[in-house]
Amino acid sequence: MxxxxxxxxxxxxxxxxxxxxxxxxxxxxxxxxxxxxxxxLDVTIANVALPAIQTDLHFSALxxxxxxxxxxxxxxxxxxxxxxxxxxxxxxxxxxxxxALFAVASLAAGLAPSSGALIAARAVQGIGGALLxxxxxxxVTVTFAPGRERGIALGIxxxxxxxxxxxxxxxxxxxxxxxGWEWVFFVNVPIAVIALxxxxxxxxxxxxxxxxxxxxxxxxxxxxxxxxxxxLGVIRSDVLGWGxxxxxxxLIGGAAMLxxxxxxxxxxxxxxxxxxxxxxxxxxxSGVALxxxxxxxxxxxxxxxxxxxGVRGASAIETGLQxxxxxxxxxxxxxxxxxxxxxxxxxxxIAVGAVLGGxxxxxxxxxxxxxxxxxxxLPGFLLYGASISLIGVPAQIGxxxxxxxxxxxxxxxxxxxxxxVGSALGLAVITxxxxxxxxxxxxxxxxxxxxxxxxxxxxxxLAAGLAVANVVIAFLLAGSRGRATAGEGAEATAPVAVPMAH
Numbered sequence: 001m002x003x004x005x006x007x008x009x010x011x012x013x014x015x016x017x018x019x020x021x022x023x024x025x026x027x028x029x030x031x032x033x034x035x036x037x038x039x040x041l042d043v044t045i046a047n048v049a050l051p052a053i054q055t056d057l058h059f060s061a062l063x064x065x066x067x068x069x070x071x072x073x074x075x076x077x078x079x080x081x082x083x084x085x086x087x088x089x090x091x092x093x094x095x096x097x098x099x100a101l102f103a104v105a106s107l108a109a110g111l112a113p114s115s116g117a118l119i120a121a122r123a124v125q126g127i128g129g130a131l132l133x134x135x136x137x138x139x140v141t142v143t144f145a146p147g148r149e150r151g152i153a154l155g156i157x158x159x160x161x162x163x164x165x166x167x168x169x170x171x172x173x174x175x176x177x178x179x180g181w182e183w184v185f186f187v188n189v190p191i192a193v194i195a196l197x198x199x200x201x202x203x204x205x206x207x208x209x210x211x212x213x214x215x216x217x218x219x220x221x222x223x224x225x226x227x228x229x230x231x232l233g234v235i236r237s238d239v240l241g242w243g244x245x246x247x248x249x250x251l252i253g254g255a256a257m258l259x260x261x262x263x264x265x266x267x268x269x270x271x272x273x274x275x276x277x278x279x280x281x282x283x284x285x286s287g288v289a290l291x292x293x294x295x296x297x298x299x300x301x302x303x304x305x306x307x308x309x310g311v312r313g314a315s316a317i318e319t320g321l322q323x324x325x326x327x328x329x330x331x332x333x334x335x336x337x338x339x340x341x342x343x344x345x346x347x348x349x350i351a352v353g354a355v356l357g358g359x360x361x362x363x364x365x366x367x368x369x370x371x372x373x374x375x376x377x378l379p380g381f382l383l384y385g386a387s388i389s390l391i392g393v394p395a396q397i398g399x400x401x402x403x404x405x406x407x408x409x410x411x412x413x414x415x416x417x418x419x420x421v422g423s424a425l426g427l428a429v430i431t432x433x434x435x436x437x438x439x440x441x442x443x444x445x446x447x448x449x450x451x452x453x454x455x456x457x458x459x460x461x462l463a464a465g466l467a468v469a470n471v472v473i474a475f476l477l478a479g480s481r482g483r484a485t486a487g488e489g490a491e492a493t494a495p496v497a498v499p500m501a502h
Contacts, residue, residue: 025143028202029153031195032136035099036157038191039129041168042106045184046071046122047305048172048316052181057115069235070119074126075133076420077228081220083134083413084272091135091142092205096196098131103192110185121185137412142206148342156334167327169305170320177317219272222261227417229254234424238431273410282477283411286399287418289350289473293357293391294419295426296467299459300361300384302427303434307456308377311369311449325378326385333389338397346394350474353390357467360384365460369453391470398477426466434459 086094105124112118144150175183233250265271364380438455
């Protein structure tokens with residue numbers, strides 16, 4: 001696809017305007033949400049299973065990170081390619097292919113006889129997720145008409161994504177205690193089978209109206225390897241430290257490949273990421289907002305899970321149940337956010353969410369080892385759950401003021417990649433600072449429980465700073481156009497959603 005102006009041709013616009021709404025669109029949303037729910041569920045449910053997996057498959061402490069890292073690496077590295085493949089080859093086709101691959105890999109992960117087999121299965125799961133996730137997101141955008149109906153669809157999508165993350169923690173604890181860690185992967189199979197049966201009955205095929213359907217091979221290689229190298233560098237920094245030669249080589253090499261990727265895209269006949277997307281200010285700013293939101297959320301989630309279990313002595317099931325209120329307010333926040341954006345625009349909603357997020361994380365950072373859950377932790381969880389939706393939903397809606405249905409898959413891939421890389425970077429920075437503070441205190445003779453509580457506090461203070469940084473992004477967004485996207489106008493926009501709990 002060439003770098004033509006962002007507006008569709010008159011004939012394409014007329015065709016789009018004349019096309020009646022798909023009568024199956026709400027059933028399609030239910031199926032798409034089910035598929036995305038499975039992907040989000042798998043992220044948190046696998047984290048809960050790590051101690052049991054380590055014991056059963058004899059993972060070393062160093063290798064255990066690859067149960068999560070292998071998935072993150074393949075998923076984050078292939079999102080750009082997956083998004084463009086959906087646009088060119090067919091969004092429903094990529095959704096079905098990715099979902100089937102994810103299900104097979106989940107079965108293989110549950111049956112894995114060794115640590116190497118499990119890591120390989122997790123990598124294949126990530127490939128399936130990178131194919132299905134952008135396809136599902138782009139199908140939502142092209143299925144629902146711009147305006148209030150699309151805003152409602154995105155609100156439902158965001159609510160279910162947040163619910164999936166919380167449900168994973170609870171379901172993981174229950175499955176591990178009752179059936180074994182294998183079932184955190186087996187549970188994906190029946191969900192995928194139901195979705196695969198329903199997709200042909202509810203979702204029609206769509207693809208970009210492009211004269212050229214060839215792939216930008218050079219761009220695909222550079223983009224995939226560049227993102228993959230950055231993600232791998234971040235993963236390895238957690239073990240080796242930021243100053244290690246391997247980490248620096250991966251980060252610098254990844255950045256160099258991404259720069260080369262940007263140059264190649266300006267010259268390719270059918271670019272992986274059309275240059276017009278790079279020129280979209282709302283898309284770029286919303287990508288940063290979602291990256292910051294993901295950084296703060298993943299950092300908070302990781303630190304809180306360790307604090308609840310390692311310091312306060314909660315079991316896996318108890319920890320999951322304590323996260324439930326945050327999931328509930330995330331769902332409520334998503335519904336409220338999509339209504340507010342239609343009335344006041346995206347900017348004030350994101351700004352309020354950013355301030356609320358920073359304040360709630362600072363409140364949560366004051367929790368003590370022996371304090372009451374109701375007074376020390378619950379208020380912070382409730383407020384933060386709402387804040388992530390107040391940032392995420394309007395950022396999703398405002399992201400694509402300049403994006404047409406032609407580029408829905410590519411835009412989905414870009415936003416998902418921004419979220420994944422931002423989350424990985426944020427988690428690495430937050431955990432490095434928190435664990436460094438803990439080690440320093442223990443080295444000074446401070447008791448382990450006191451040091452861990454102090455590390456929890458320091459990490460959440462940093463997460464609060466990342467959350468508040470979205471105030472700046474909010475005021476850089478174009479308020480009038482962001483409002484049109486969710487309100488009455490916005491004929492040419494195509495909002496793209498990113499799951500908030502990846």
